[in-house]
Amino acid sequence: MHDPIVxxxxxxxxxxxxxxxxEKQQDGIRHVPAHSHPQGxxxxxxTGLATVGIGERLQQWVVPxxxxxxxxxxxxxxxxSHGPFHGWSVFVDEQACARLPAIPxxxxASRLLREAVGRAxxxxxxxxxxxxxxLVEVIFDEICNLPEEPLGLPMPSDNRILRIATQFLGDLTSQSTLEEWAAWTSIAPRTLTxxxxxxxxxxxxxxRQQARLMRALEMLARGEPVTRIAIDLGYENLSAFIAMFKKRFGVTPGKFSI
Incomplete structure (x- = not known):
């Protein structure tokens, strides 16, 4: 049985x-099975990444x-959690949620939101x-008004595709081609596509690029050197990583505001 955060x-x-x-800190991996509650x-x-499943199908998103x-x-x-867990949750009374987004x-998270949540x-x-x-009003405003960034990584529900996704997340340096992954799962490449x-x-x-971006953001948040991030994510060289990052975010990793 998991230790509830609240x-x-x-x-x-x-x-x-x-x-x-x-707030909750746990040395080992933290797994919270599917559940629901009246609160938002x-x-x-x-630190780290968490996979969050939401909705009836529990669509999976990897969140940095x-x-x-x-x-x-x-x-x-x-x-x-992907590794030891150190996280936070804010629970909002159901009636108060009427003014908050009705969909996930x-x-x-802005610095203002993180500071407000920590104070609360x-x-x-x-x-x-x-x-x-x-301060509650500030948190509500941030939930409603911060620009949505669909940077979460959707995880497949098909077991065959999920095997590939899970395997790749375990080794982001993998350069295996789609055809090689297809052979590994005995799926025709066209079907896999x-x-x-x-x-x-x-x-x-x-x-695959989205998965690497998620890990890059996590590593930047920990203050790891850009060169190490590029190597750990399997890029051929530092320039290739910086070019990809700038194309996606408009700035280089060194100037990206965490």
């Missing part, structure tokens, strides 16, 4: 505040540390004062 009593109590922010939830990590995921009330979701969304995690009072309620688009919205090459 107890059911804490969030379901009639005395629970309109917003409850909590904003979820993020301080500098991003956050908004999950509306009563929506099934699950999560899995991912966005890059220090609250221990069930009744929030004026200053605290003003079609399934990848149907399951993720990306062709295989785009999905």
């Amino acid at each position: 107890t059911a009593h804490e969030i379901n109590s009639p005395l629970a505040p309109v917003l409850l922010s909590v 939830q904003l979820l993020g990590t301080f 540390a500098i991003h956050a995921v908004w999950i509306p009330p009563n929506m099934p979701h699950s999560s899995l 969304r991912t966005f890059r 995690a220090t609250w221990r009072r069930q009744v929030l004062g004026g200053a605290e309620l003003r 079609r399934l990848f688009v149907e399951e993720t919205g990306f062709n295989f090459g785009e999905w």
Whole structure:
């Protein structure tokens, strides 16, 4: 049984505040099976990557540390950390969610949001004062107004394609071609191409680049050198990595604001 980031009593109590922010650190991999609750939830990590499944089909998204995921009330979701877990969650009263997005969304968490969430995690009072309620409004504004960045990585549900995706995420330096992956899973290359688009919205090459981008953002957030990131992600040279990154984000990795 997983250790809940917050107890059911804490969030379901009639005395629970309109917003409850909590942090959790765990040495091992953290897996939270599919579940739902009346509260809306904003979820993020301080380090590493988390795979979050949302909706009836639990569509999987790999989310880097500098991003956050908004999950509306009563929506099934699950999560899995890729390595030790250090993350945070904000639970919002169901009635207050009427003014927040009705569909899931991912966005890059601003410094303001991260600071506000961290401050809210220090609250221990069930009744929030004026200053605290003003900070709640700031968090709500950030959830609603931060530009959506669909940088999460959609994970396929087809078991054959999921095997490829999982294997690649375990070794982002892999240069195996689509044809080689197809042979590994005994799928015709044309079928693999079609399934990848149907399951993720990306062709295989785009999905692979997106996966590397996710890891690059995570490593930048940890302050790792750009040269090491390029090597660890399997780029032929530093220039190739910088060119790809600048094409996607408009700035070089060294100037990207985490």
